[in-house]
Amino acid sequence: MLAISGAVGVAASPISGIREGVPIVLTGELLPWENVSPNDVVAFSYHDGWTQIPVQVDERDQREYIQIYGPSASENPITAVYGTGIHGIVYCDPNTFTGPDSDPTLDVNDEIVFMAHDAGNRAPTDEGPSSVREGSGIELELADPLTDQVSYMYLFLQDGSLDPSTGMSYVEYDFNPLSGEYKTTYNTAGMDMATGLLNDDFGEQLNPEDSMIRTSMYERHWSYRWTCDSLSLSGGPNLVEREDYWMAPGACLRHIGTFNAQEGCFIANISGPVRAIRSYLGANSGPLVQVDKIYYETREDSTIYLRVHPRPAVGTFYVDHTLAAIGMTYHNDLNLDGVTIDGHSDHLTLGPITWELVTGEPGSVLRIHDIDTDIPFTDEDFTVFYADALDTDIRLCLACLEGCEESVPLGDPHLIGASGVWNTAQLPNTDPGLLATKHLTMLITTYYGDQDWMTTDAILRRAWSDYPLEIGVVPWPTSAE
Numbered sequence: 001m002l003a004i005s006g007a008v009g010v011a012a013s014p015i016s017g018i019r020e021g022v023p024i025v026l027t028g029e030l031l032p033w034e035n036v037s038p039n040d041v042v043a044f045s046y047h048d049g050w051t052q053i054p055v056q057v058d059e060r061d062q063r064e065y066i067q068i069y070g071p072s073a074s075e076n077p078i079t080a081v082y083g084t085g086i087h088g089i090v091y092c093d094p095n096t097f098t099g100p101d102s103d104p105t106l107d108v109n110d111e112i113v114f115m116a117h118d119a120g121n122r123a124p125t126d127e128g129p130s131s132v133r134e135g136s137g138i139e140l141e142l143a144d145p146l147t148d149q150v151s152y153m154y155l156f157l158q159d160g161s162l163d164p165s166t167g168m169s170y171v172e173y174d175f176n177p178l179s180g181e182y183k184t185t186y187n188t189a190g191m192d193m194a195t196g197l198l199n200d201d202f203g204e205q206l207n208p209e210d211s212m213i214r215t216s217m218y219e220r221h222w223s224y225r226w227t228c229d230s231l232s233l234s235g236g237p238n239l240v241e242r243e244d245y246w247m248a249p250g251a252c253l254r255h256i257g258t259f260n261a262q263e264g265c266f267i268a269n270i271s272g273p274v275r276a277i278r279s280y281l282g283a284n285s286g287p288l289v290q291v292d293k294i295y296y297e298t299r300e301d302s303t304i305y306l307r308v309h310p311r312p313a314v315g316t317f318y319v320d321h322t323l324a325a326i327g328m329t330y331h332n333d334l335n336l337d338g339v340t341i342d343g344h345s346d347h348l349t350l351g352p353i354t355w356e357l358v359t360g361e362p363g364s365v366l367r368i369h370d371i372d373t374d375i376p377f378t379d380e381d382f383t384v385f386y387a388d389a390l391d392t393d394i395r396l397c398l399a400c401l402e403g404c405e406e407s408v409p410l411g412d413p414h415l416i417g418a419s420g421v422w423n424t425a426q427l428p429n430t431d432p433g434l435l436a437t438k439h440l441t442m443l444i445t446t447y448y449g450d451q452d453w454m455t456t457d458a459i460l461r462r463a464w465s466d467y468p469l470e471i472g473v474v475p476w477p478t479s480a481e
Helices: 063-070 070-076 075-084 256-261 455-466
Strands: 025-027 040-044 048-052 056-058 059-066 087-091 112-117 138-143 149-158 171-176 211-214 218-224 227-233 238-245 265-271 276-283 288-294 299-305 316-321 329-332 333-340 355-359 361-375 382-388 415-423 440-449 472-474
Touching: 025 138, 040 299, 059 063, 063 070, 063 075, 063 265, 063 276, 063 288, 070 075, 070 299, 075 316, 087 265, 087 288, 138 455, 171 265, 171 276, 211 276, 227 361, 238 256, 276 333, 276 355, 329 415, 355 415, 361 455, 440 455
Parallel strands: none
Antiparallel strands: 025 112, 040 048, 040 149, 056 112, 059 087, 138 149, 138 472, 171 211, 211 218, 218 227, 227 238, 238 316, 265 276, 276 288, 288 299, 299 440, 316 415, 329 333, 329 355, 355 361, 361 440, 382 415
């Protein structure tokens, strides 16, 4: 939890590798500044002297979803009806129809983000770093409830001579729609431009991309709004064929191909020094289904806001690997010994899981699963989906790729160590455009690591999610000093 305290503890000994890869995200409402430009915010840690560390401010604002779809959305009866009059707090981007924040200063909705592993010791002096405004200091105490370790960061307002990024970039995001400039060429309405009619569910996938996420640990490629078709670790082979959705394994009424074929838009595409943000809307008859993908140097946070009409099942978002993953090992919290990914069926203990680990020579990928909902699910509603089969007998989905005359398989004929959490329960109405009374948000936290990771690494990071860092925020220097 986030604890706002009036005082901080005693000085900590040097911190080494505290929660490596974990971001610290604060909202502007926690800070005492007024009329501050986001570019004025700088961050420091203390290690035998002041060291500037990268900090990023991402602006957020309330928007009506029909605005985010842009002016062409009125041509689609689905978005025109269900996107009108429905508002939410979203990331701002002047290069999408979301537009810039209506308040250009650091306001209560905005997020300030830096990395926990950049923290240091408590400053033993009341003399701040050079090039910052006197009296602007804020001390952040990061307390780990699992280890009782304490570390510190400091925020200041600068005089205009500092670069908040410190000239560093932990992540790079190149958003590249192949149609051209987003606001003038992206087909947000999901219309067949030749006929003027709503594009068919299983018609041509719209809005191809050649977009990349790059960090020192991993690379990801996106070919459509919903389609991430590659993941490589530390320059190794591509391990992921696709990340897809099924209502049930092999049930292809809805999948990423149909999502790409109809209405959809981007809320924001942001590339900053600490993180990148890829936020988008639209999944067939769920135009308000929202996905926020946030990328850090060694971690990825996916939040799926499942705003849709009643459905016979919640379904599963799953990952299918390439043949390059053969020889790696799959583990989850019900199957700690794991099974070898080899293209042959395995017998796993079934039931609800909270994490999955794939590890081997190419590296390690850990996915941690959580949900935020008021729907009364039970443990019996959840089970692990796992399929490891060359030429699988599970029916694979079809899609029409650009320029094809008929549907083609969505990927290769294999399911290689394919896995996810399958929710078999019925889904009540979660669409606010249909006066929803329930909500369901799915959260997947992914960590990327080296080939030496074991289940203990997964268990530790699961605990990090269950017991987040406790953060104390006080003016600096404190009055007691």
